[in-house]
Amino acid sequence: MTSSAARAGAAPATGVTRVVELPDVVAWRPVVDAARTDELARALEDGGVLVFPNLAFRLAPDEARFLDVRWSDGRAKNISVDNGAIRGATGTPGDLAALASMVERFAAEAGGLVAALLPRYAPYLERARTSYRPHAASGRPVSWRKDDTRLHVDAFPSRPNHGQRILRVFCNVNPHGQDRVWRVGEPFEAMARHFVAGARRRWPGEAAVLHALRVTKSRRSDYDHLMLHLHDAAKSDLAYQRGSAQREVRFAPGTTWVCFSDQVMHAAKGGQYMLEQTIHLPLEALYVPALSPLAVLTRLAGRPLVPA
DSSP states (O other): OOHHHHHHTOOOTTTOOOEEEOTTOOSSSOOOOHHHHHHHHHHHHTTOEEEETTOOOOOOGGGGGGSSGGGBOSSSSSEEEETTEEESBOSOHHHHHHHHHHHHHHHHHHHHHHHHHOTTTGGGOEEEEEEEEEEESSOSOOOGGGOTTSOBOOOOTTOOOTTOEEEEEEEEOOTTSOOEEEEEESOHHHHHHHHGGGOOOOOTTHHHHHHHTTSSSSOOOHHHHHHHHHHHHHHHOHHHHHHSSEEEEEEOTTOEEEEETTTSOEEEEEOEEEEEEEEEEOGGGOSOGGGSHHHHHHHHHTSOOSOO
């Protein structure tokens, strides 16, 4: 990998998310020297998007048939595999096993890519859900909170994570030459400064009640409360959606890209047929923990946001 590839992705002067293109990464387990690893880690953990325009996920000949929305059960927007179980798909048992195998193979490749590029992460990688998205990125009727065509950072109401990072690996597998189209927004801290003052204070005992009622899988921390506020505040503010610093980024078929989706302001505007792997990482895995959303929000709030 040449340093010119990273420099080519420098953020514009307007202060928009940095996009770093790495065209010479053509294998899912590339060999990367320590200096390049540190450079890529800094770019990623500082809220950048690493783009691999020549790293395609190759489907087996009998898997091309799965690039069709007919495999979706129509109830969920994604087909997913979690702990070996496939959800959101329809077909014969044999078809579903073959589809799950394709998705699982992508999961293995995505994990291998991250471990090779960023070896400090390798012992900590916690694989979460793997998704295959056969539907178009836009056009489905959803509430504003679930409308991922609006700029947002990822935060999940039922799954508090206490500052654990959300790393995602995406790959455009569209067979018709259609780009995946994103908008990316301003850096995380700039967005947080814009919205954090409007966060309501939590009610006494709120986290315990939500957990007891099984609204959440564990107790929300102040960090989780603030992240949900940032997610909702940005999506609901149409003036911010229109007027904040942002740019369009296109990912051609055969392109893979990686980012921390809890940090990068992003919106899916177009495209169809994509694979996505979610990986959770603890703060101790990071190269520069001071760049994490937890560290940023702790500084802004002036107090600890997760239990000691």
